[in-house]
Amino acid sequence: MDRLQHAMLEYHERSKHRVSGYAPGPGKLxxxxxxxxxxxxxxxxxxxxxxxxxSLTTRYNELRCGALPPARRFxxxxxxxxxxxxxxxxxxKSYGTQRWxxxxxxxxxxxxxxxxxxxxxxxxxxxxxxxxxxxxxxxxxxxxxxxxxxxxxxxxxxxxxxxxxxxxxxxxxxxxxxxxxxxxxxxxxxxxxxxxxxxxxxxxxxxxxxxxxxxxxxxxxxxxxxxxxxxxxxxxxxxxxxxxxxxxxxxxxxxxxxxxxxxxxxxxxxxxxxxxxxxxxxxxxxTHKPCTREPTLPTPEEHPSPTLPAVDLSFARIARQRRSAVNFDGATRIAEAAFFSMLACLLPRHDTPPWNALMSPAAVHAALMVHRVGELEPGLYMFVRNPGALPDLKQALRPEWLWQKTGPDHLPLYLLLPYDLRATAKLICCHQDIGADSCFALGMIAEFGTALKQPWRYRHLFWECGILGQALYLEAEAAGVRATGIGCFFDDEMHALLGVADHTWQSLYHFTVGGAVDDQRLSTCPPYEVQP
The missing domain is CATH 3.40.109.10 (NADH Oxidase)
Incomplete structure (x- = not known):
């Protein structure tokens, strides 16, 4: 391990939150x-x-299906x-004299x-x-x-x-x-x-x-x-x-x-x-990046288009109404069809946003803790976004997992353990209720070995997690619910749940989706004073 690899791994370990203590922070603001x-x-x-x-008439559903409108001039x-x-x-937003x-x-x-x-x-x-x-x-x-x-x-x-x-x-x-x-x-x-x-x-x-x-x-x-x-x-x-x-x-x-x-x-x-x-x-x-070769665009698998979302909005509206939920009601359920449609939009698709931005194969997968999704059995699931990673995941995680194929044939979704994981999700999300009160929570599991070989790829793994998060944000809005990204999670508690024993796979971001509880004390104003 060279100097840069060691520095990257040292930061990764030192910046983890643990049940015994959080990563170093300012203490108070x-x-x-x-x-x-x-x-x-x-x-x-x-x-x-x-x-x-x-004036932008493009529908969000058209984008998620890869049906782009004719190109406008630049x-x-x-x-x-x-x-x-x-x-x-x-x-x-405003509360009292505060405005942000x-x-x-x-x-x-x-x-x-x-x-x-x-x-x-x-x-x-x-x-x-x-x-x-x-x-x-x-x-x-x-x-x-x-x-x-x-x-x-x-x-x-x-x-x-x-x-x-x-x-x-x-x-x-x-x-x-x-x-x-x-x-x-x-x-x-x-x-x-x-x-x-x-x-x-x-x-x-x-x-x-x-x-x-x-x-x-x-x-x-x-x-x-x-x-x-x-x-x-x-x-x-x-x-x-x-x-x-x-x-x-x-x-x-x-x-x-x-x-x-x-x-x-x-x-x-x-x-x-x-x-x-x-x-x-x-x-x-x-993680300073040198000049590298342009990767060869992999041939993506062909997948059926996701089903029509519950709320068919223009893209402009859905982009501007997106919010991060602060609390969930602990009661909302989403239909299985909506859940499967969300997952379908997380698969790389040719010339379809947001995955058209990436040239490298998918390196991040979703470990899902399902709480309230139709008649789907609560439990731990793995959504494998790159089929080539399935053998490595099976080898790296607990040998007792079921790996039972679940859902539509085209979705690489596997049930690992049927169980009520609400308390576990809350614990992993730094004791936050939002982990348990959601319809489902997930951890983004990255192929960390690529970063150990080339430390600049550590950044790109986080970027892929952020791209996944943005897709989930918009999908949640289209399903009539809300999402939120969770940066505060106990890294190694998630690894212990999955059975990760080394740095081959690491959890880099967490997310939850559910029925949001809005803070009625807050006032909302338009983004710009003058609207067309």
């Missing part, structure tokens, strides 16, 4: 240093975007919709460490360059103007790049060492949110998996120390190509042209004071 939820680049020219999501108006229903505000924003993309603690960027050629209504998306005002801040035709020539016809970065401090302020994990979950949520939004406009999305972190940082201007000063740094995460999936932009050519670009703006400082978390710095270094 320092409200005087609460981070500003909105990054702004002062002095950067700003372009206001139209609020036009209500222009300012269509890109405004892309950002509005992916990274834009979805509502304002919700966004279409979910985030641990609603802290939103993720920033979004647009890299584009010359388009109708938009000059070539690099833009930072400002969700508070639904606007683009021009970070770099590129007046060089080679920049636009580096883009294939009909397409743009979306860049993603993370500000670790936003999560570390509340969650301490474990915050890095949550930043990776949130990156996965954003990848999925972008994939769904692009598909609603008729566009395909692909993760630029070969790109090195240094190239992403250079292209987004994250390495420009003079533009950040004392402001919190942004870590490079990913580039998404949105356009013709057969083509890719020439990143090397773009980097060369950037030498002559005109940069604008200085980042605002989000907090007046900070607490250092050396373990976050260590895992950031250990």
């Amino acid at each position: 320092d409200w005087a240093t609460q981070p500003d939820p909105f990054r702004v680049f002062h002095g950067a020219p700003r372009i206001g975007l139209p609020l036009a999501a209500d 222009d300012l108006a269509s890109l405004a919709i892309l950002f509005e229903v992916s990274l834009g505000l979805s509502a304002w 924003a919700l966004r279409c993309n979910p985030s641990s603690g609603n802290l939103h460490p993720t920033e979004g960027y647009l890299l584009c050629p010359t388009l109708p209504g938009l000059s070539a360059g690099i833009y930072h998306y400002q969700s508070r005002d639904h606007s683009l801040e021009c970070r770099a103007a590129v007046d060089d035709e080679r920049w636009s020539e580096a883009f294939p016809p009909g397409g743009v790049l979306v860049g993603i970065s993370s500000i670790f401090w936003r999560e570390a302020w509340k969650y301490g060492m474990r915050a890095w994990r949550y930043c990776q979950h949130d990156c996965g949520h954003v990848i999925a949110a972008m994939s769904y939004a692009a598909a609603a406009l008729g566009w395909q999305t692909r993760l630029m998996e070969a790109a090195a972190d240094d190239a992403v940082a250079n292209l987004l201007g994250l390495n420009r120390g003079e533009d950040f000063g004392q402001a919190e740094a942004e870590a490079p995460d990913a580039l998404l190509w949105i356009g013709n999936p057969e083509w890719r932009p020439d990143l090397e050519r773009m980097l060369i042209v950037l030498d002559s670009a005109q940069w604008h703006g200085r980042a605002n400082q989000l907090s007046p004071g900070h607490v250092k978390w050396p373990d976050i710095d260590s895992i950031h270094r250990a």
Whole structure:
């Protein structure tokens, strides 16, 4: 095991929550240093975007079935919709004198460490360059103007790049060492949110998996120390190509042209004071990604389309009404058909969001604790998203599991143990009632061996978990219930339940779906003052 592998594994173990003690955190919240939820680049020219999501007629069910509408042209108006229903505000909540924003993309603690960027050629209504998306005002801040035709020539016809970065401090302020994990979950949520939004406009999305972190940082201007000063740094995460999936932009050519670009703006400082978390710095270094080969797209299995959801909504509406449940009623049941339809949407499908964004085979599976699903027997189930993983899972988990095929023939769902696991789910979810009061809870079980070989893949496993989570969020809304991601869980209690004895498989994210109990004390306002 080399130095980077050891550092990655050490962070993974040290950042686990355990029944005997939680991962190191701040202890109490320092409200005087609460981070500003909105990054702004002062002095950067700003372009206001139209609020036009209500003009988007694409139905959510069409997207989940892979039936994309005709592609819109790439222009300012269509890109405004892309950002509005992916990274834009979805509502304002208030309680007394307190007021806070919700966004279409979910985030641990609603802290939103993720920033979004647009890299584009010359388009109708938009000059070539690099833009930072400002969700508070639904606007683009021009970070770099590129007046060089080679920049636009580096883009294939009909397409743009979306860049993603993370500000670790936003999560570390509340969650301490474990915050890095949550930043990776949130990156996965954003990848999925972008994939769904692009598909609603008729566009395909692909993760630029070969790109090195240094190239992403250079292209987004994250390495420009003079533009950040004392402001919190942004870590490079990913580039998404949105356009013709057969083509890719020439990143090397773009980097060369950037030498002559005109940069604008200085980042605002989000907090007046900070607490250092050396373990976050260590895992950031250990998972630094070099340039790699572009993976070969696997041939996905053909699966029947999921059945029509209970609530047939437009994508724009479902994206903006998505919420994270805080409490469940402990009584709501969902039909078996709805449950099976949700699971069907977690299987990789060709050119279907959100899985069209990923080029690598599925590496995360779902261990389900079913409580209230029609006539389905309560118990522990395993949903195997990649059939090639089934033999390894059977070998790695408890030998006494049944592995009884359950549900429709096309769903790789297996009953391991019929049992009432509500108390177990509550315990694993850090003693939270939401684990037991749901219709079902699940742990996302990742092929951790890939990260042990290449530590940068540790991040990608968390991203895949976040993508799964976003699919579950939207599926829950379409089923008339609600979901919530759970970052606080006792890692090794889940492993003990399954019978995981080593690091071949590890649980990286938990989720619950059920009948939400809304807090009637809270008021809700529209996301933006002016609606079309």
